[in-house]
Amino acid sequence: MDEHDKRRVGEQIEPGGRPKAPGRLELLQRFINSYNHDLPLEWDRIGTPKSARAWLRQKRLVAAGDRISDADVARLRELREAMRALAIANQGGQSGAAAADVVRRVSDVAQLSVVIDGTGRTALEPAGRGVDAAMATLLGILHEAQLTGHWSRMKGCRQCGYAFFDRSKNRSAAWCAMSICGNRTKNRAYYRRRRTPTR
Numbered sequence: 001m002d003e004h005d006k007r008r009v010g011e012q013i014e015p016g017g018r019p020k021a022p023g024r025l026e027l028l029q030r031f032i033n034s035y036n037h038d039l040p041l042e043w044d045r046i047g048t049p050k051s052a053r054a055w056l057r058q059k060r061l062v063a064a065g066d067r068i069s070d071a072d073v074a075r076l077r078e079l080r081e082a083m084r085a086l087a088i089a090n091q092g093g094q095s096g097a098a099a100a101d102v103v104r105r106v107s108d109v110a111q112l113s114v115v116i117d118g119t120g121r122t123a124l125e126p127a128g129r130g131v132d133a134a135m136a137t138l139l140g141i142l143h144e145a146q147l148t149g150h151w152s153r154m155k156g157c158r159q160c161g162y163a164f165f166d167r168s169k170n171r172s173a174a175w176c177a178m179s180i181c182g183n184r185t186k187n188r189a190y191y192r193r194r195r196t197p198t199r
């Protein structure tokens with residue numbers, strides 16, 4: 001993958017050409033994938049108040065007049081990494097307890113209301129403003145995805161932490177794309193084996 005394509009991963013491109021997560025879960029997926037440790041730090045889509053504001057505006061998570069501070073960026077990134085850790089925990093074998101603590105701290109102050117439209121359909125919407133509202137919305141999506149059962153298919157790649165939606169029948173996918181991270185993992189194991197002295 002060249003740099004042009006790599007910069008589009010998480011927004012326009014999914015590794016391995018996987019389909020995006022269904023419904024609103026796609027937004028939470030994009031939030032987690034606004035960065036991963038395989039990419040240069042300056043590519044973080046919510047890495048500065050300016051970039052975070054642009055990203056959140058584009059996703060309609062904040063309103064036009066909302067401001068984003070350095071502290072807001074730190075909170076957003078902390079929530080993102082906690083959500084990623086929960087997605088990685090969906091792979092099994094790893095506890096999401098520390099991440100759940102972070103998400104719980106966010107939920108302690110998040111304000112969500114059940115709103116009802118003219119046909120009686122309900123939706124969870126944030127009652128606050130700014131980054132508080134954005135984080136509440138993301139929390140609401142996490143909740144909805146757990147009710148629908150989709151959350152358990154949201155996984156963090158074992159190699160790079162990229163959040164991908166596992167549509168496989170037996171829910172066995174472990175890497176964002178076998179061609180990228182799967183092979184990297186296998187190659188490393190291969191070289192490790194080769195480096196091991198055989199007398």
Ligand SMILES: [Zn+2]
Nearest residue numbers: 157160176181
């Ligand atoms: Zn990966």
